[in-house]
Amino acid sequence: MTMLSRVADTLYWMSRYLERAEHTARLLDLHLHLMLDQSAADPQARWDRLFASLHLSQPPADMHESYAITRWLTLDIYNDSSILACISAARENARHVREQISSEMWEHINRLYFEIKRHDLTPVWYDQPHELYRAVKEGVHLFQGITDSTMSNGEGWNFIQVGRYVERASTLAQLIDTHFQHFANIPLNQTITDDFLEWVSLLKCCTAYEAYCKVYTAEIRPDRIAEYLIFNSDFPHTIRFSVDWIYQGLQSIANITESKRAKHVNRLAGKLHALLDYSSVDEILAAGLHEYLEAVQTQCGQIHNAIYSAYIIYPADDFI
Amino acid sequence: MDLPAEAPTPMFQNYELDIAYDEMFAADGTTRAHYDGIYRLLLELTPEEYQQRKNAADVTFLNQGITFTVYGHDEGTERIFPYDLIPRIITHSEWDTIERGLIQRITALNLFLHDIYHEGRILQQNIVPRDLVYTCKHYRRQMKGVQVQKDVYTAVVGTDLVRVAGGQFVVLEDNLRVPSGVSYMLSNRHLMKYVFPRIFGQYGVRPIDDYGQKLLSTLRSLAPKRRDDPTIVLLTPGVYNSAYFEHTFLARQMGIQLVEGRDLLAHDNVLYMRTSAGLKRVDVIYRRVDDDFLDPLAFRGDSILGVAGLLNVYRAGNVVLANAIGTGIADDKAVYSYVPDIIKYYLGEDAILPNVETYRMTDDKSRSYVLQNLETLVVKAVGESGGYGMLIGPHSTAQEREEFKRRIEADPRNYIAQPTLALSRAPCLFDSGVEARSIDLRPYILYDGDKVSIVPGGLTRVALRRGSLVVNSSQGGGSKDTWVLNA
Incomplete structure (x- = not known):
């Protein structure tokens, strides 16, 4: 079955936007939680760090206090990076390919959008700030489950997978990088005593705290956290896991389409795959974690561009 | 005109007959033979049964996503396309x-x-x-x-x-x-087979x-x-x-x-x-x-x-x-x-299906007749469709008629006029019982160069508002299933 380039593009972005919404929800949720514990610490610096983790420039100049910034990041439809804007964009994408996705998927994403949209932050903020973020996370998880069980696992499904994991790999790299840069001056191979909550929170941002403890026990060590979040191949919120899926998804798409243009994008995916396969945490900590994570992000960007030039906006001459 | 005494049921208490052709009842109030089965079904239909079937139909439409989006209201509200549960029946001949x-x-x-x-x-x-x-x-x-x-x-x-x-x-x-x-x-048909399977089977519908x-x-x-x-x-x-x-x-x-x-x-x-x-x-x-x-x-x-x-x-x-x-x-x-x-x-043949009598505004005699009789006529812009650019004389205000008079005189080529038609009426089911409503019929015709073929039936559109002649869905119109009988 042929798939229009526009449809592939739309599915890919639908998935990326949902992943972004969930990621932002998780980070904000933990950020607000941490602020409860450390009310004395400078809130502005904390917000700066959150913005850096999300790869965002600073909020509008008139926003200084936490409530306004939280609202801006959560429910401001005019802020393209807000959770609501991401969910809205995902829904718009789904709407344009309604006949290509299952009706269950459409109904769910539509419902999720209306559920989040009807929220007013004021009562949420003073009462149960985490309910809203939980609803976003659950909604996105449910969408993924519905997608897997109601959509044929063909080309479209693979574009959805690739979209999700390209987004996840690059946002994870950004998050880890920001965190390690902030704590650059502490010994990485010793158990954390100060700022314990900060490091646990990093794991929790990746929903990885429980999974980490099962592997390394509750002894929190930065080098182990780096190893886990970058290299673990079994846990879904790690760079390695994401890259495995990008690689596999692109292989499947290449097989289904039999496209002659697939070679370049598959080579890039293979290269990133190998980068993760053949490095170790000691090596990269010694050589520069920042450079390594930056390389991951750059390569994700290259893969994104290569997906476009292979499947979506390729030059017409190649086929005529 | 009243229905015969054999129909004492409250189902039909609001049913009116007048000069318009009624699809179900002849002028003397007797049921047309091909509507007899439906008529009897309606007499026996209890309010509970009616609600139950109506609900079943709504759910089917919603689940299949047979809806249209209403903009401007509650953003992105989807409504079910309005439909009526009583089929419109067309005989073989x-x-x-x-x-x-x-x-x-x-x-x-x-x-x-x-x-x-x-x-x-x-x-x-x-x-x-x-x-x-x-x-x-x-x-x-x-x-x-x-x-x-x-x-x-x-x-x-x-x-x-x-x-x-x-x-x-x-x-x-x-x-x-x-x-x-x-x-x-197609959706109406799907629905009818689901909601009234038994009577559908008995009728012999193409x-x-x-x-x-x-x-x-x-x-x-x-x-x-x-x-x-x-x-x-x-x-x-x-x-x-x-x-x-x-x-x-x-x-x-x-x-x-x-x-x-x-x-x-x-x-x-x-x-x-x-x-x-x-x-x-x-x-x-x-x-x-x-x-x-x-x-x-x-x-x-x-x-x-x-x-x-x-x-x-x-x-x-x-x-x-x-x-x-x-x-x-x-x-x-x-x-x-x-x-x-x-x-x-x-x-070299005469038209089997006649046109509605049409006055061309480029013709001086027709135009002066039309301009003097706007309140009884329907005026249409020639290039429009979907009920746009129309004046329905009997339902118009003096101001609207003045406006159309001006437009016709300015650009006679762009307008035609027709007498106001009494569209035929068909029974429609409402919460309050069965009432007659104006309908039209749009059959769908395919031509592949060798043969013209027509799907037996078409879209019957209904003016669901009482007394309305406008069947367009944007203006309170709906549709109903159209049954063409085998024999």
Whole structure:
């Protein structure tokens, strides 16, 4: 079955936007939680760090206090990076390919959008700030489950997978990088005593705290956290896991389409795959974690561009 | 007039008969034989049963997503397309007349379209005035002399029929460009079989469910000759078009790609679509985009719904458009008034389905009659459809009549007038019981160059508001299933 380039593009972005919404929800949720514990610490610096983790420039100049910034990041439809804007964009994408996705998927994403949209932050903020973020996370998880069980696992499904994991790999790299840069001056191979909550929170941002403890026990060590979040191949919120899926998804798409243009994008995916396969945490900590994570992000960007030039906006001459 | 005493049921207490033709009851109040089964079913229907079936129907429609979006209200609210549960029944012999009449009409209109874009014999003989054709805004000079595949100008047609007081079907207008509504015809049928299976089975109703396959094979038979396994696509203006649901529905029914202009690309007089596997050649387009927007190089330059260069590909014979470009000339309402002459000219036959009496405003005598009698007439702009640009005399204000008088005098070519028709009425089911409502009928006609075929039935549209004559869904109209009986 042929798939229009526009449809592939739309599915890919639908998935990326949902992943972004969930990621932002998780980070904000933990950020607000941490602020409860450390009310004395400078809130502005904390917000700066959150913005850096999300790869965002600073909020509008008139926003200084936490409530306004939280609202801006959560429910401001005019802020393209807000959770609501991401969910809205995902829904718009789904709407344009309604006949290509299952009706269950459409109904769910539509419902999720209306559920989040009807929220007013004021009562949420003073009462149960985490309910809203939980609803976003659950909604996105449910969408993924519905997608897997109601959509044929063909080309479209693979574009959805690739979209999700390209987004996840690059946002994870950004998050880890920001965190390690902030704590650059502490010994990485010793158990954390100060700022314990900060490091646990990093794991929790990746929903990885429980999974980490099962592997390394509750002894929190930065080098182990780096190893886990970058290299673990079994846990879904790690760079390695994401890259495995990008690689596999692109292989499947290449097989289904039999496209002659697939070679370049598959080579890039293979290269990133190998980068993760053949490095170790000691090596990269010694050589520069920042450079390594930056390389991951750059390569994700290259893969994104290569997906476009292979499947979506390729030059017409190649086929005529 | 009252119904006979044998119907003491409160079901029919609000049912009115007057001069309009009633589909269920004869003038003396007796039930027409072919409605007898439905009539008895309605008499026996308890309010609980009615609610239960109505709910079942609502759920079916919602679940299938047979809805249309209402903008401006609660953002993105989707409403069920309004429908009525009592089928409209057409007998075998009534259908026979309709079918023969439409075959004749569509055959003649295709010959007419070919003629005016080639030799123009009918214009030379002044059967249809030359200036009428050349001043029509849907006339496309770009089509002059273009060889259209199998000479099929209109492959997909929806012609609106109404039934007048004497019971005769007459043609209200032809839709030769991009007729819509067929998805509702199919959905209504699906629903009726689900909600009233038993009575449906007893009636012996001719099937319509294969419309999708028939449309597909019509499109396939129009493919350029050299292409063995033609690629057929449906071209939609996109998700914001009010008929987008229908476009997705039909694409799915036919198993073809639903494309937008930006998915297509013309190169060296060949048309391609962009797929993830590379460019794929396109051979036939079932287009649901108006002429004006098809190709910004040939028509409206500000259109982003079309494909630059499409007209050249089309003229080169490398892609087939269904319908062809420029067919709107034949459903211009002033040209419509000549259709009986057109049929006579090309086929040597009298029209089987008559037209509604139509006054041409270019004719001085007719115009002065119309201007003096606006309150009893319906005035229509010739190039419009969907109930736009209309004056319904009996329901108009003096101010509106003044306005139309001014417009007619300023541009007589652009208007026609017709007597206000008493549309036939059919029983409709409401919470309060059964009431009579005005209806029309839009059968869907396919022409593949060899044969004109018509799906038995069509879309029966209903003016659900009491006393209304307007059947358009934007103005309180709905639809009902249409049963054509086997015998």
